[in-house]
Amino acid sequence: MTIRIGVVTFPGSLDDQDALRAVSYAGAQAISLWHKDTDLNKVDVVILPGGFSYGDYLRCGAIAKLAPVMTEIITKANQGLPVLGICNGFQVLCESGLLPGVLTRNKGLHFTCRDEKLEVVNNSTLWTKDFETNEKIVIPIKNGEGCYQADKKTLDQLVGNNQIVFKYLDNPNGSLLDIAGITNEKGNVVGLMPHPEHAIDELTGPTNHGLRLFTSVIKNLVGISK
Template sequence: MTARVGVITFPGTLDDVDAARAVRLSGAEAVSLWHADADLKGVDAVIVPGGFSYGDYLRCGAIAKFAPVMKSVVEAAEGGMPVLGICNGFQVLCEAGLLPGALTRNAGLHFVCRDVWLEVANNTTAWTTRFELGADILVPLKSGEGRYVASEAVLDELEGDGRVVFRYRDNPNGSMRDIAGISSANGRVVGLMPHPEHATEALTGPSDDGLGLFLSVLDAVLAAA
């Protein structure tokens, strides 16, 4: 069986090609999904990639959540399909209600573009089983609205349930409790601000650490087959 992973393209998406390449490097088949088409084409998992969907008008991801493809993604995620949101994709998943909290302007109001070290805080999600718990991974971050915020009650719930998946070692954007990525309650939906798809080969990225997410979901899909 060859796992099929869908990669969505919205107007303004710019990291879909890199996400699809990361999927192929993991050994899965990358399937292009169009924002205006509700058909998920029978994929086994979905990636909502980074960029500036619909120009980031209103709030980042606020318009994308209404796209026909996202209605299908929400339904599929509620049925247990693995979904990964990267950067703008993380924002879209929060806006769509698949993940709690929100992403706001970075502390200092500057766009941050640099490689960052992340701690793997949960290696039991569908996207993180290939990592050692507590491992450090090096991936790029590039966002102006990447500061994760939520109420203290939500933050406590995320911490208590082990749903903080990645933490910044050196918090570059003021995210509450150093949170770089979180998961749904069942661990099937994960969102993070840094870009693992830009860290899949040592030649072109700061590391190949990001490939672990794509290998992990391949394992999850094959285990469920």
């Protein structure tokens, strides 16, 4: 069985090609989806890539959530479709209501581009089964609006339900609770600011740690996950 993983391209997406390549590299069939698509072309998994959809106008991800393709993604995600949002994709997931909270301007106002040390907090999501809990990994970040904020009740829920997936070891942007990535309660939707698609091979990235998000979801779907 070949897993079909779709990567959505919005106007202003930048990392859709790297995400498609990471999907192929991990052993799945990479399918390009377009923001105007109303059908998901029978994909088993959806990735919302990084970039600056619609120029980040209004708020990051706020216009992308209204794209025709998102209607089907939101419906299917609520039914259990595995969805990964990377950077701008994470922002789109928060704006869409698939994940709680919001990403705002980095505390120091700087656009930050560096290799980031992370701790894997939750390895039970569809996207993190190939990691160990408390494992330290390195994946690059590159964003201007990566500061995770939510009200206290939401933060308490994230902690109580073990919905924090990745934490920064050296918080680069003021994110509350050092949050780098979270999941929904079901564990099928994950969003993170770091870019796993840029860390799939040591030849072109700082590590190959990012590849394991893609292999996790693939193994889970073919039924060989732990």
